[in-house]
Amino acid sequence: MMEAVPGALGTSASFALRLGQIVFSSASLLFMCLDVQFYSYTSFSYLVTVMGLVTPWSVSLALVDAYSVFVKCLPRQPRVLLVIIVGDWALSFLSLGAACSTASVTSLLADYESSYCPSKICSRYQLSAAMAFMSWFLSFASTLFNLWLLPSL
Amino acid sequence: MMEAVPGALGTSASFALRLGQIVFSSASLLFMCLDVQFYSYTSFSYLVTVMGLVTPWSVSLALVDAYSVFVKCLPRQPRVLLVIIVGDWALSFLSLGAACSTASVTSLLADYESSYCPSKICSRYQLSAAMAFMSWFLSFASTLFNLWLLPSL
Structure with missing residues (x-):
């Protein structure tokens, strides 16, 4: 039952998804931030803000997953899961x-x-945008897997 | 049962949602297209392409809804609903x-x-973007309502 939905909170697939999100969002952040003039364009500042939110969110959920996989399986409460789904979404x-x-x-x-x-x-901006797209895709996958799990709780 | 999920395919709320999508997407298209030089920017051509897809899609689904509400309640098949959900999404x-x-x-x-x-x-471009945001919001609402209905079929 607990491993019935791969990718939902607390499984190893979810841990892998979160690791991917961390890698892509921090890569996007670094490609954009190590440049000097990103704050002179609204879109680039927005990207930095969003990726600066995604990275800590993914890190904290990856820690929860790692604890759940390697140490002790945590109980899943529907209310916590709902908060995570809305945040991911x-x-x-x-x-x-x-x-x-x-x-x-x-x-x-x-x-x-x-x-x-x-x-x-310019190619660094493009790489940063590509990384942000990958990060979007993985976040959305996490949302769908958790949403799939929600009715069974 | 048939009216249990307001906003799902074949209800009057869904018809209202589709009408809103038609209005906003065609307004976005008109604000952008009545200007001459939209095709010299990739983003503006992309907006015109997407809105040119959203408008006929919403019109055809609005016709289905109108038929279902005013003439005869159509049977809903899970496969058709799935196609509509994926398309809206x-x-x-x-x-x-x-x-x-x-x-x-x-x-x-x-x-x-x-x-x-x-x-x-410039203010016309901004209006066009705002209309596209409204159209996104309504399309996403349609997706969610239909997704809600899917398990009960």
Whole structure:
């Protein structure tokens, strides 16, 4: 019963999903932040804000999963699960929005303002947007798996 | 039983949701298309493409709902409902992405290239993005209501 839904809270698949989210969101954050001028564009600041929320959220849930897998299986309460589902859901939408904004602004900068966007920095923006898309996808997968589990509790 | 889930396929609430989607998506399309130079920006072309998909999809489902409400209650098959849920779900994500891209590109244009974006045209871009956000919200509401209905079939 507890392992019936792979990917739900407290399983090893969920731990793997969270690890992926941590990797992709922090990569997106680093590609954007190690550059100097990200705060001069609204979309890039938004991406940094959202990824700065996703990373600690994923880290804390990965810790819960790791504890549940390796130490002691934690009881799952519907109320806690609901909070996690809503959080994942909101963060996945924010990630999608941030990724789309970053991608479109980057393509606009690359086309029209080559003085603002040397090719080295532009490719970093693109990588950051791609990482944010991956992070969105994994967050959304977590939401769906937990939502699947919810009725059985 | 048939009216147990307001907003699911074939109810009057669903008809209202579809009407809202038609209004917002076609408004977004018109605000963008009646301008001449939308095809010179990738994000704006993308918004036009997505809204050009959302409008006929919503119109056809609104016709199904109207038939079901006013003429004869249609039987609901799980397979058809699944296709509708997946379609709504995909279109709602595409709408969200298009709305975010348009909004961010518009804000960038308004800040940096005032020659490309006179304030009259810029406010039309913003209106178009806002309409696309409303259309996303209604599509997503339809998805959730239908998803709620699915297990009971």
